[in-house]
Amino acid sequence: MNNIVHLLNSICQTAATYKKIEAAKGEKYNIFRVIDMTSNETSVHSAFLADLLSPNGLHQMGDVFLKLFVNRFFNNADFKTENAKVEREKYIGSVTRNTGGRLDIIITDSTGKAIIIENKIYASDQENQLIRYYNYAQNLHPRYKLFYLSLDGIVHDEEKTSKDRKIHLHRDKDFYTMSYESDILGWLEDCREKVADKPLIREGISHYINLIKYLTNQTINKEMEKELMGLILDNPKYIKNLGIIKRAIAMSEIELQTRFWTSLEQEMKGKGYSTIKDGTYKYVFDEKEDRINGYYKGKPNNRRYGLEFMVGSYLDAEIRYAIRIDEPMVCGFFVTENNGKTRQISKDKTYKLLKDKITEELSEYKPDDAGFYLGVKNLKPDLLFKTMNPDTLEHLANMDKTVSQIAESLYNDIEKMKTVIDRQVINIY
Numbered sequence: 001m002n003n004i005v006h007l008l009n010s011i012c013q014t015a016a017t018y019k020k021i022e023a024a025k026g027e028k029y030n031i032f033r034v035i036d037m038t039s040n041e042t043s044v045h046s047a048f049l050a051d052l053l054s055p056n057g058l059h060q061m062g063d064v065f066l067k068l069f070v071n072r073f074f075n076n077a078d079f080k081t082e083n084a085k086v087e088r089e090k091y092i093g094s095v096t097r098n099t100g101g102r103l104d105i106i107i108t109d110s111t112g113k114a115i116i117i118e119n120k121i122y123a124s125d126q127e128n129q130l131i132r133y134y135n136y137a138q139n140l141h142p143r144y145k146l147f148y149l150s151l152d153g154i155v156h157d158e159e160k161t162s163k164d165r166k167i168h169l170h171r172d173k174d175f176y177t178m179s180y181e182s183d184i185l186g187w188l189e190d191c192r193e194k195v196a197d198k199p200l201i202r203e204g205i206s207h208y209i210n211l212i213k214y215l216t217n218q219t220i221n222k223e224m225e226k227e228l229m230g231l232i233l234d235n236p237k238y239i240k241n242l243g244i245i246k247r248a249i250a251m252s253e254i255e256l257q258t259r260f261w262t263s264l265e266q267e268m269k270g271k272g273y274s275t276i277k278d279g280t281y282k283y284v285f286d287e288k289e290d291r292i293n294g295y296y297k298g299k300p301n302n303r304r305y306g307l308e309f310m311v312g313s314y315l316d317a318e319i320r321y322a323i324r325i326d327e328p329m330v331c332g333f334f335v336t337e338n339n340g341k342t343r344q345i346s347k348d349k350t351y352k353l354l355k356d357k358i359t360e361e362l363s364e365y366k367p368d369d370a371g372f373y374l375g376v377k378n379l380k381p382d383l384l385f386k387t388m389n390p391d392t393l394e395h396l397a398n399m400d401k402t403v404s405q406i407a408e409s410l411y412n413d414i415e416k417m418k419t420v421i422d423r424q425v426i427n428i429y
Contacts, residue, residue: 003237004245010231018224027221032211039215039328039378041121046088046104048208049119049184052191053107054086059201061194066107068190070115073178074145080109092136098164101132114144117178121150121215122327124304125157126370130175131167146175151216151327151387153179157303181216185209217389250296256396257292257385261285263399264323265307267407273309273414276320280340281308284325295325295385311414312421314354317345319374319421321414329383331410332365332376333358333417347371357420362413379406 022028037044055063063081070079086107093100104119116133130148137144148155155161155177162169169175178184188209195201213219232238261284265275277283282305284291291305306324311333313319318340323331335346346355346367351374355367358375365375381402384392395402 004241007232007235007238007241007245011228014224014227014231018221022221027210030210030214031207033214038211039121039382041104041119041123042089045121046119049117050086050088050105052205053105055082055084057086059195061201064194065191068194069187072187072190073147073176073183074115078111079113079115080111084109092133095132098128098167099132099135101126101129103133103136108141112142114141116144116146117149118147119149120156124326125155125161127160128162128164130155130162130169131164134167134169134174147178148175149178149180149184151180153177153181153183180212181218185212185216185218188212214389215387217387219390253385253388254292254296256399257295259399260383260385260396260403261292261307263403264407267403268307268309268410271407271411273411276308276310276340278340280336280343281322282306283308309410309414311417314421314424315350317351319354319417321410321417323379323410325385327384327386329379329385330376331379332373334373344371346374354421354424357424358417361420362416365413380409381405 032038032044051057052059052065053069055066057065059065063084066081066084066086070081084107086105087103088105090103090106092103095101103116105115105117107115107117114137116137118130118133130146134146137146150156155171158171162171162175171177188205192202192205192209195205232242265285268275275283282289282291284305284307286305295303295305304324304326306322306329309321311319311321314335316337318336319333320336320340321331321333323329334343335348335351336343337345345351348371355374358365359367362375364377365373366377367374368376381395382391383395
């Protein structure tokens with residue numbers, strides 16, 4: 001045990017040393033984090049990538065970056081980069097079961113070849129989304145490549161987005177996965193080399209590279225990485241205990257999340273809001289499910305679980321508030337009928353006035369197109385229980401303070417919502 005304690009102390013000391021070096025060099029500064037635009041898929045990530053890929057981008061580098069991309073990911077195919085057209089959020093028709101939607105990024109050349117990118121940072125997979133885009137490409141483009149781009153290169157709900165009763169898409173045949181953490185990062189490094197003598201473009205790409213490393217928890221610099229590896233690999237006693245250390249870390253992640261949910265549930269109860277436990281949603285502490293453990297083991301059914309609280313009644317429905325696990329976590333107001341059994345009805349016209357009032361008076365909450373929420377937002381502070389990035393760990397190291405702040409914020413928003421509901425009910429009657 002003393003060996004493990006000594007190793008952990010040494011790792012902490014090494015990390016502290018490099019944090020001081022990082023601070024002295026200003027390496028932690030990132031413009032995207034400053035303006036709190038780190039995870040917006042459309043306005044940040046798709047926008048930045050599409051501009052780099054476009055021969056007519058603001059970088060004025062022509063097709064240099066697109067050529068690098070094609071050489072990496074399109075198997076050096078005869079893709080005509082010089083006059084390629086890059087579009088974002090391309091509308092391909094109304095959404096049906098197997099057609100329609102919006103393509104995050106599509107690149108077409110003069111011969112009709114296409115590169116289609118479905119870009120996922122934290123958004124959930126949509127029903128048959130890859131199938132719809134596959135059908136579009138099959139019908140219109142003689143040769144194409146459909147990519148699913150995510151932080152880790154994993155399709156997080158493959159059954160939902162790529163498999164249907166009649167169509168079953170196969171990875172590496174019908175579509176290809178791509179990751180930010182290695183694929184896009186490698187391409188960006190190539191792009192930066194091409195503009196070494198153009199400081200504004202170079203530093204813009206550098207800020208985006210740092211953002212990707214932050215989102216994919218790659219904040220350890222190469223020097224620190226080598227030193228930590230040496231610390232472990234140069235000592236046989238540490239190597240012998242690697243399995244124990246790995247298991248202890250995994251158990252600690254589970255326990256940290258368990259403590260978070262337990263503390264939050266208790267804090268909200270103290271403010272007068274007891275958790276709903278009616279079996280109509282994925283309650284985090286459902287006795288029949290080991291949800292938190294399953295979350296880290298990647299079990300499909302252990303996603304989007306959390307807590308729900310009663311807000312009030314509106315017409316013949318219940319308004320509830322939910323906080324759910326995601327990357328990052330989300331929270332928001334939604335409508336249920338039939339004692340919580342009827343859901344995904346928030347887009348019903350019956351609730352339009354209420355939805356408009358939420359947008360007006362609780363402006364951080366935005367309605368979602370799928371109809372799950374009247375208004376939803378990312379939980380603040382951002383907590384990434386899967387990635388466990390440095391900011392998340394900082395917040396969890398101060399668990400009582402973090403949970404107290406979150407509970408106070410949720411309580412205030414629920415109380416505001418009660419006022420909104422009361423005014424709407426008076427106006428109706």
